Amino acid sequence: DAKTTQPPSMDCAEGRAANLPCNHSTISGNEYVYWYRQIHSQGPQYIIHGLKNNETNEMASLIITEDRKSSTLILPHATLRDTAVYYCIVKTAWGGSQGNLIFGKGTKLSVKP
Amino acid sequence: DTGVSQDPRHKITKRGQNVTFRCDPISEHNRLYWYRQTLGQGPEFLTYFQNEAQLEKSRLLSDRFSAERPKGSFSTLEIQRTEQGDSAMYLCASSPGGLAVTYEQYFGPGTRLTVT
Numbered sequence: 001d002a003k004t005t006q007p008p009s010m011d012c013a014e015g016r017a018a019n020l021p022c023n024h025s026t027i028s029g030n031e032y033v034y035w036y037r038q039i040h041s042q043g044p045q046y047i048i049h050g051l052k053n054n055e056t057n058e059m060a061s062l063i064i065t066e067d068r069k070s071s072t073l074i075l076p077h078a079t080l081r082d083t084a085v086y087y088c089i090v091k092t093a094w095g096g097s098q099g100n101l102i103f104g105k106g107t108k109l110s111v112k113p
Numbered sequence: 114d115t116g117v118s119q120d121p122r123h124k125i126t127k128r129g130q131n132v133t134f135r136c137d138p139i140s141e142h143n144r145l146y147w148y149r150q151t152l153g154q155g156p157e158f159l160t161y162f163q164n165e166a167q168l169e170k171s172r173l174l175s176d177r178f179s180a181e182r183p184k185g186s187f188s189t190l191e192i193q194r195t196e197q198g199d200s201a202m203y204l205c206a207s208s209p210g211g212l213a214v215t216y217e218q219y220f221g222p223g224t225r226l227t228v229t
Contacts, residue, residue: 034217043117043204043220044156087155100146100169101218103155 003027004088009108012082018075020107022088025069031092033064034101035073037084044087044103047073078111085109115139117221119205125227126195133191134224138207145188146218147180148204149173156204162188163210195228202226 005023012018024033034049048055048062050071055062061074075082087106118137126132138145143164148156159178161169164185174180177195182188192199202225206218 043206043223044218045220046217049217085155100158100161100171101148101156102158105153105155 003090003102004104006086006088006104006107008105009110011110011112012075012078014080014111014113015077018078018082018109018111020073020075020086020088020109021070022073023070024088024090027068027090028092031090033062033068033071034089034091035060035062036087036089036101036103037082038087038106039081039084047086078109080111080113083109083111117205117207117219119203119221119224121224122222123225123227125229128195128197128228130195131191131193132195132226133189134203134205134226136188136190136205136221138187138205139219140186141209142207142219143185143210144208144216145182146206146208147188147190148206150202150204150223151200156202159190192226195226197228200226200228 032049032051035047036044038044048057048060050062050064064071085106085108087103089101120135145162147159149159150156158171159174160180162182165182177193180190202223204223206220208216208218
């Protein structure tokens with residue numbers, strides 16, 4: 001079962017920052033937070049992941065609270081092409097057969113002009 | 114294009130027929146995953162290969178489903194005696210192997226199956 005809670009939908013104005021929250025209150029010490037997104041009719045796309053430090057890459061920033069019970073994915077300047085379903089996933093580091101991702105229903109982000 | 118590819122992209126079949134899907138992972142990736150996604154839901158894990166070995170299968174993978182990766186490169190997923198409930202998007206993903214702690218998975222575009 002998915003171990004994360006996300007709002008089902010969010011809207012964001014084009015050019016503004018999109019802040020997508022995720023609650024993972026039962027996260028274990030060796031579990032990472034991963035974010036993927038799925039644009040309509042495409043396969044999921046990896047965005048970013050982190051353990052406890054904030055992370056940034058060319059797509060987004062990931063802010064993880066100090067107690068690691070929640071995180072926020074930030075798209076700094078959302079565009080219409082960022083309209084997608086965003087999935088927050090907690091997953092142990094690779095170490096055996098636990099490689100599969102457990103997806104919830106995600107947050108449908110709609111970026112509006 | 115060096116991404117994950119899947120064939121066919123769409124398949125319409127009649128109930129009771131057998132279907133086979135193919136996945137070609139990124140060439141240097143030795144881990145390969147199959148997922149299924151129904152409308153409005155997130156993808157659900159079906160099975161996973163490390164090279165040619167099938168290491169994990171979900172209980173979603175009934176006896177009518179079989180997956181192979183004979184030479185540790187491409188993989189096939191076969192569904193026998195299809196049922197209307199098998200209608201879904203079938204997604205393939207791959208990731209590198211090795212000693213690194215974490216890996217992201219790279220997904221293909223999926224095969225959409227419609228059983229009539």
